[in-house]
């Protein structure tokens with residue numbers, strides 16, 4: 121298992137290219153199941169979650185062509201020959217559940233392994249299943265699989281989501297594109313990644329109104345067709361590197377980053393002492409003075425994203441004063457706390473809130489990654505700490521961040537991947 125060796129204490133300066141958003145690419149690749157015509161995707165990040173989605177689509181009969189001259193372009197196409205999403209692939213990546221809606225809509229059946237929980241929470245998929253049932257699917261759970269059937273096709277319906285779910289909204293929007301009649305989704309998630317999915321579906325011929333709002337109207341069509349789409353920049357990768365500039369007292373240009381997608385992350389970075397400015401081709405993140413403690417609550421977009429919580433906690437661990445982070449989305453997303461504390465942070469967890477008392481400096485230690493964003497919070501701590509930090513289990517990180525060591529080294533960090 122690979123590890124990172126980080127020698128901290130150097131301010132990061134320079135430019136980092138922000139890649140395409142993982143959480144937009146995954147549902148958009150699943151949307152490739154909605155047509156047999158070619159879907160050309162540009163700005164696709166080179167990360168292991170995308171490889172996993174390629175394997176899953178291949179399992180369903182979809183070919184995924186890579187373009188060696190354009191390593192961030194994928195072309196999807198072909199007929200669905202198999203409707204089973206097996207446990208061994210779904211267990212690697214929960215977003216595999218996103219093939220359920222498209223398979224049902226296109227061929228009227230799907231058998232998808234239940235994803236189960238993961239390090240950050242139990243993460244049920246009941247809203248996905250109830251929504252698809254409302255569209256007319258018959259769903260049974262057997263032997264750990266969702267067995268879904270809609271032999272006569274899906275039918276548009278009004279669905280009121282009891283709370284906001286990104287994945288359920290995506291599954292239902294995709295399913296509704298080929299349903300008969302109109303589907304209305306009330307209290308839909310409105311993350312930029314959902315807007316990107318909808319933009320792509322519209323290019324494929326879908327009829328969707330309400331883009332960017334929590335109220336979507338989808339008029340089903342008979343079929344979708346070929347399209348070319350470029351994935352939006354990853355706002356979480358962008359926010360993560362902005363935290364790297366902040367925690368090291370550096371100055372980074374985040375090429376391709378979009379302020380409009382950062383939303384409350386930009387405001388809270390500013391309040392914490394990291395200046396964020398939109399430039400012509402990206403965002404500049406620069407620490408201008410001391411870091412200050414700020415209080416944060418994770419919420420659905422446009423609120424503060426749970427996917428930035430761990431990285432912000434690392435930043436606040438060396439800020440002046442106290443801060444409180446409340447995690448309202450996932451019940452177990454503080455696994456990085458004991459590891460940060462082993463590096464000298466002073467963080468106490470009380471239920472869904474963590475109190476962070478800022479310390480003057482962190483010290484290097486061997487630490488272990490527990491999930492994707494927790495991994496990066498430990499890299500941030502390692503970049504700020506004195507001495508050598510060794511971060512193990514970085515396969516979590518490789519799920520969602522492309523070429524981390526290259527991007528950071530280019531800006532003056534000392535970080536090395538140790539293969540073992």
Ligand SMILES: CC(=O)N[C@H]1[C@@H](OP(=O)(O)OP(=O)(O)OC[C@H]2O[C@@H](n3ccc(=O)[nH]c3=O)[C@H](O)[C@@H]2O)O[C@H](CO)[C@@H](O)[C@@H]1O
Pocket residue numbers: 142143144146215241242243244245246247248249284285286287288309420425426427449450451
């Ligand atoms: C691939 C992808 O895009 N992943 C993102 C997506 O995950 P994901 O789509 O899994 O997250 P959801 O928005 O669905 O989850 C939000 C909350 O709702 C709960 N829930 C969800 C569905 C359901 O059927 N029942 C239920 O109870 C979840 O357990 C969680 O507590 O949004 C999360 C919240 O912004 C992000 O952290 C993930 O990075």
Ligand SMILES: C=C(OP(=O)(O)O)C(=O)O
Pocket residue numbers: 143214215427492493520
């Ligand atoms: C939690 C995340 O991803 P996933 O939903 O794929 O586990 C994430 O991107 O931080």
